[in-house]
Amino acid sequence: MSPAREAVGAARRVVVKVGSSSLTSLSGGLDPTRLDSLVDALAARRAAGSQVVLVSSGAIAAGLAPLGLTKRPRDLATQQAAAAVGQLLLAQAYGASFARHGRAIGQVLLTADDMIRRAHYRNAQRTLERLLGLDVLPVVNENDTVATDEIRVGDNDRLAALVAHLIGADALVLLSDVDGLYDGDPRRADSTLIPEVGAPDELGAVRIAAPGQGSLGRGGMATKITAAAMASSSGIPVLLAAAEDVADALAPAGAKVGTAFRPSGRRMSARRFWLLHAADVRGRLDLDEGAVAAVIGRRRSLLAAGIHGISGDFVAGDVVDLVGPGEIVVARGVVGFDAAELPALIGHRSRDLAPEQRREVVHADDLVPL
Numbered sequence: 528m529s530p531a532r533e534a535v536g537a538a539r540r541v542v543v544k545v546g547s548s549s550l551t552s553l554s555g556g557l558d559p560t561r562l563d564s565l566v567d568a569l570a571a572r573r574a575a576g577s578q579v580v581l582v583s584s585g586a587i588a589a590g591l592a593p594l595g596l597t598k599r600p601r602d603l604a605t606q607q608a609a610a611a612v613g614q615l616l617l618a619q620a621y622g623a624s625f626a627r628h629g630r631a632i633g634q635v636l637l638t639a640d641d642m643i644r645r646a647h648y649r650n651a652q653r654t655l656e657r658l659l660g661l662d663v664l665p666v667v668n669e670n671d672t673v674a675t676d677e678i679r680v681g682d683n684d685r686l687a688a689l690v691a692h693l694i695g696a697d698a699l700v701l702l703s704d705v706d707g708l709y710d711g712d713p714r715r716a717d718s719t720l721i722p723e724v725g726a727p728d729e730l731g732a733v734r735i736a737a738p739g740q741g742s743l744g745r746g747g748m749a750t751k752i753t754a755a756a757m758a759s760s761s762g763i764p765v766l767l768a769a770a771e772d773v774a775d776a777l778a779p780a781g782a783k784v785g786t787a788f789r790p791s792g793r794r795m796s797a798r799r800f801w802l803l804h805a806a807d808v809r810g811r812l813d814l815d816e817g818a819v820a821a822v823i824g825r826r827r828s829l830l831a832a833g834i835h836g837i838s839g840d841f842v843a844g845d846v847v848d849l850v851g852p853g854e855i856v857v858a859r860g861v862v863g864f865d866a867a868e869l870p871a872l873i874g875h876r877s878r879d880l881a882p883e884q885r886r887e888v889v890h891a892d893d894l895v896p897l
Contacts, residue, residue: 528781529723531789534764536781538698540578540659543569543777544687544754545702547588549770550617556592557585557616561770563624565702568773569664570628575779578659580694582667582687583621589613610671621666633663636670642689648801652693659694684754685804691758692800699758699765700776701751706769707786708748724755726791755788757804762794795895802859802895806846810839810866811856812888819851822858823896828887829860831880834873841866849889860894863887 528536535541545565551557573579587599587606590613600606618634625632635654641647658665667690669683684701691699711718755765768776768785775784795803814822818833829849841847842865849858863886864872877885 528783529787529789531723531764531787532766532781532783534790535698535700535766535776535787536779538577538696538764540580540694540696541572541698541700541777542580542582542687542691542694542696543700543702543773544582544683545584545770545773546683546704547584548704549702550583550585551588551591556613557589557620559620559624562620563627565770565773566621566624566628568777570625570630571774572777572779573630573664574628577779580655580659580665580667580690580696581621582683582690583617584668584683585617586610586614586668586671589616589620607672614668614672617668618666625664631663633658633665635665635667636672637667637686638670642686642801644807648693655690655694682750682754684750685757688754688757688763689804691763692761692804696763699755699763701754701765701767702770702773702776703748703751703767704770705748706772706784707767708752721786724759724786724788726759726789759788759790760792761800762790762792764788764790798893799895802846802861802893803897806859808848808859809841809845810837810862811848811850812837812862812869813850814857816852819849819857822849822889822891822894826891826896828891829889829894830877831869831872831884831888832874832876834869834888837866837869837873839866847889849894856897858894858896860889862889 550561569579569581587609590609590611591599593612593616594609596609600609621632637651641651655665667686669686687699687701705713706720708721708724709718710721751767755767758765765788766776766782766785768782772784776782812829812834813836814833815835818829821827821833822829839847841862843863845862846859847862848856849860851857872880872884
């Protein structure tokens with residue numbers, strides 16, 4: 528048993544993500560047997576002493592059959608209508624299934640705004656922590672009834688990675704309709720299961736198959752790899768496994784199924800993780816080589832003298848990309864000036880500026896290298 532698999536098995540707090548295709552079917556909406564099997568495994572892991580957070584897709588897919596729809600709609604209004612119907616059915620189904628084990632659940636619907644805006648991010652964190660403290664199992668989903676294309680998190684795999692860091696999870700389990708990561712299309716006989724990944728750069732030769740045309744969800748293997756890289760790079764072990772193997776995936780002794788992703792980085796603060804993966808970027812600052820060396824090499828604050836260009840409509844407190852020579856984004860941070868203020872300041876040394884303008888453009892504490 529590898530250390531990554533042992534860590535997933537021993538995790539005190541674990542986030543589990545399940546996709547639409549693992550819970551529903553086009554012909555019959557929610558599949559009670561699949562859902563009960565998932566709940567049984569989650570309840571067993573909770574009974575073994577772990578706190579569990581479930582990130583569940585399926586609202587739109589669950590609403591198709593009641594609305595007489597035969598496939599996932601493409602227009603936003605119908606997707607939102609299906610989500611409005613399906614989310615209620617999904618919550619009812621989970622509530623009834625967990626009640627068999629004497630477990631209470633709490634529904635937490637999030638939008639990208641809740642991840643992008645720092646105050647909302649902290650509110651979501653407090654809510655989830657309180658639910659866990661009350662021994663309530665949170666069921667998290669993106670709020671598809673109000674989310675637009677512009678404010679979507681994008682997929683629940685990414686949302687699960689964000690939630691895992693948000694609550695300080697010890698492990699992330701991504702359940703799929705495929706039994707792990709393959710080095711090619713898993714439908715091909717010459718593709719081989721990859722049992723463990725040490726770092727994201729080991730996946731350069733992996734060829735990812737696109738989701739099928741009949742897929743009920745938005746994600747696919749590419750989104751799961753992205754989510755696994757997000758979590759593992761910040762110190763969280765990840766297991767990717769088939770939903771039908773959920774009991775083995777959540778075994779306290781450690782999973783022998785799926786693909787394990789070893790932690791490839793250190794845990795970072797919630798603020799830095801938010802900056803790196805969740806914040807809405809409002810503009811960019813173009814840096815010269817000296818500024819890049821100071822910000823990245825010596826972890827210094829960014830001063831106006833090292834900036835030679837700006838773009839975007841941002842205000843103080845917004846997040847911007849820091850771009851070095853060659854159009855390479857080298858860092859991301861919270862800017863201390865409005866976009867309208869900076870043109871008169873950039874390129875000037877602090878001693879040449881008015882006293883009230885001598886502060887950092889991006890403070891080192893509000894900056895994360897990429």
